Amino acid sequence: MEIETLEELTRLSPSNVKGDWIKYLDSLFTTLRKRFVFDNLCIYKVEKANGVVEAVYARAIGRGRSKEADAPWGDDIANQVIASGKLTFSAPHKGADSDRIAMPHLFGLPLVLPSGQGALVFVRFGGPDYTAEQLSWALLAASQVTRGFEHRSLQEALDQLELARRHTRLQDDFIATISHELHTPLGFIKGYTTSLLRPDTTWDAATQREFLTIIDEETDQLVMLIDRMLDSARLQSGNMIMDFQPVRLEALLRDVVIRIQGRHKGLEIGLDLEQAAPILADTVRLSQVFNNLFDNSIKYAPGAAIEICLTADEKRQIVTFTDHGPGIPAEHLPYLFDRFYRVPDGNNKRGTGLGLFICKQIIQAHTGHISVKTVPGKGTSFRIELPAQPAAISPER
Numbered sequence: 287m288e289i290e291t292l293e294e295l296t297r298l299s300p301s302n303v304k305g306d307w308i309k310y311l312d313s314l315f316t317t318l319r320k321r322f323v324f325d326n327l328c329i330y331k332v333e334k335a336n337g338v339v340e341a342v343y344a345r346a347i348g349r350g351r352s353k354e355a356d357a358p359w360g361d362d363i364a365n366q367v368i369a370s371g372k373l374t375f376s377a378p379h380k381g382a383d384s385d386r387i388a389m390p391h392l393f394g395l396p397l398v399l400p401s402g403q404g405a406l407v408f409v410r411f412g413g414p415d416y417t418a419e420q421l422s423w424a425l426l427a428a429s430q431v432t433r434g435f436e437h438r439s440l441q442e443a444l445d446q447l448e449l450a451r452r453h454t455r456l457q458d459d460f461i462a463t464i465s466h467e468l469h470t471p472l473g474f475i476k477g478y479t480t481s482l483l484r485p486d487t488t489w490d491a492a493t494q495r496e497f498l499t500i501i502d503e504e505t506d507q508l509v510m511l512i513d514r515m516l517d518s519a520r521l522q523s524g525n526m527i528m529d530f531q532p533v534r535l536e537a538l539l540r541d542v543v544i545r546i547q548g549r550h551k552g553l554e555i556g557l558d559l560e561q562a563a564p565i566l567a568d569t570v571r572l573s574q575v576f577n578n579l580f581d582n583s584i585k586y587a588p589g590a591a592i593e594i595c596l597t598a599d600e601k602r603q604i605v606t607f608t609d610h611g612p613g614i615p616a617e618h619l620p621y622l623f624d625r626f627y628r629v630p631d632g633n634n635k636r637g638t639g640l641g642l643f644i645c646k647q648i649i650q651a652h653t654g655h656i657s658v659k660t661v662p663g664k665g666t667s668f669r670i671e672l673p674a675q676p677a678a679i680s681p682e683r
């Protein structure tokens with residue numbers, strides 16, 4: 287029996303519970319309690335930032351369950367254990383009190399954690415005292431706790447590295463993308479301008495107009511690209527000032543739609559807009575968000591109908607922007623609003639991965655929220671929730 291518990295304890299590993307830290311400790315102490323009965327336990331650790339001893343995990347199993355929350359019963363002994371680095375016991379004076387909860391038998395073990403010192407403290411309300419055998423079990427549990435902390439700290443370091451690696455890769459991709467995105471319109475502009483300027487050729491008016499239209503469109507493309515880069519840099523550094531004014535979302539959306547339909551004849555747009563009270567918002571920036579969603583639908587869901595819906599109550603207004611295009615594979619959704627993130631596709635669509643990042647930042651600057659749902663093969667739906675009054679704005683403004 288003892289051997290079984292021993293095996294069970296030593297086999298426990300945070301990786302068995304997918305790194306779920308609390309689950310790991312819960313199963314560790316449930317197993318330990320088969321050999322060593324205690325009422326409550328608490329793990330303390332010295333906070334690096336301020337040197338204060340804080341409870342980081344507490345479990346109440348037996349008597350005195352209500353003590354779980356902040357485990358003040360263990361604070362003193364935890365401080366003693368951490369100061370001395372030694373096993374420490376504390377028992378109440380015999381017969382001092384008939385209330386068991388007022389008679390904690392405490393047992394503290396030092397922990398050497400990756401972040402510094404800590405303590406594992408057990409309590410038995412009303413005794414009995416701890417035996418030498420139980421002490422061995424508790425020592426084993428303490429080493430397993432340390433192992434768990436080490437695992438967690440390694441996992442955190444790995445997560446940080448993975449994040450940094452992803453960031454570097456996105457930046458590398460971005461440089462490649464941006465060079466391509468700058469070269470393409472510049473190539474067109476240079477090519478058509480050189481053709482128009484050729485001294486040995488004369489172009490008829492229709493051809494000249496065609497070439498100039500291309501130059502004009504490609505210049506717009508360049509301006510948009512540079513604007514996005516500047517916006518992204520400003521948003522990243524918190525330097526984009528929002529100009530909040532009362533805005534009727536319904537009117538703003540109709541306005542954006544009229545302009546889009548002017549540019550994209552035949553684009554099917556369904557509107558279901560509730561008439562709602564004005565909200566405080568930056569008209570220019572919100573139009574930019576909706577324009578961006580239109581640009582994306584036109585680019586990634588060509589020919590698909592778009593539906594826009596606005597609903598409202600007194601606290602918030604919600605715009606859903608849905609297209610019936612190809613959708614987005616689920617694995618990309620967690621990163622879709624990240625700076626520079628692009629879904630790799632075989633069609634070489636032009637883009638920078640900045641559009642949705644900028645949308646998210648603008649919506650967040652309104653203390654709103656943007657999210658996406660998509661069904662591959664069926665379409666994509668963006669949901670924008672805006673508060674009637676952004677929290678950041680003081681009432682006197």
Ligand code: ADP
Pocket residue numbers: 582583586587609611612613614622627628629630631636637638639640641642643666
């Ligand atoms: P960009 O369009 O410059 O690549 P965005 O940040 O605007 O950058 O979009 C990120 C990615 O999200 C795009 O690369 C595209 O693959 C995907 N995406 C955005 N909107 C849609 C949509 N409506 N349908 C399908 N894919 C979309």
